[in-house]
Amino acid sequence: MLVKLLAASDSTSADADEIIARRILVTGDVQGGYYRSCVRNEAGRFRRLVGNMTPVDEKSREAEIYVEGKRRMVEGFVRWCRKSNVGLSQIIQVKEVKEEEPTGLYEDFYVQS
Incomplete structure (x- = not known):
């Protein structure tokens, strides 16, 4: 029984280090430089994720964030x-989160202006 418990915990830790990707659609006060800087710091500096944040669509006030990295870091970022x-006092809402296949194309986290 002890062997089964150890094996289960090993698979959990392996899953936490699995490289995954997510596409996050956010809406609200996303156009300001402050929010975009916060996203860049949280994703790139603090969680060591790679990807990008697209420019804001002025009409819908939406932006898309694509991140990839270790499962535990990506899920924490979401x-x-x-x-x-x-x-x-910025109001931000996550409209949608989509699972993606990691592309491996990014070396850092970028915010497009």
């Missing part, structure tokens, strides 16, 4: 986005 507590 939770951070959903929490949307970045300060300055």
Whole structure:
């Protein structure tokens, strides 16, 4: 029984290090430089994720964030986005999160202006 428990915990830790990707559609006060800087810092610097954030669609006030990296870091970043507590009274909502296949095309996290 002990062997089964150890094997189960090993598979969980292996899954946490699996490289995954997510496409996150956010809406609200995403056009400001402050929010975009927060996203860049949270994704790139703090969680070591790679990907990009697209320019904001002015009509819909939507932007798309693509991230890839270790499962635990990507899932934590998605939770951070959903929490949307970045300060300055900005209101951000996650409209959609899509699973993607990692592309391996990015070396860093970029914010397009």
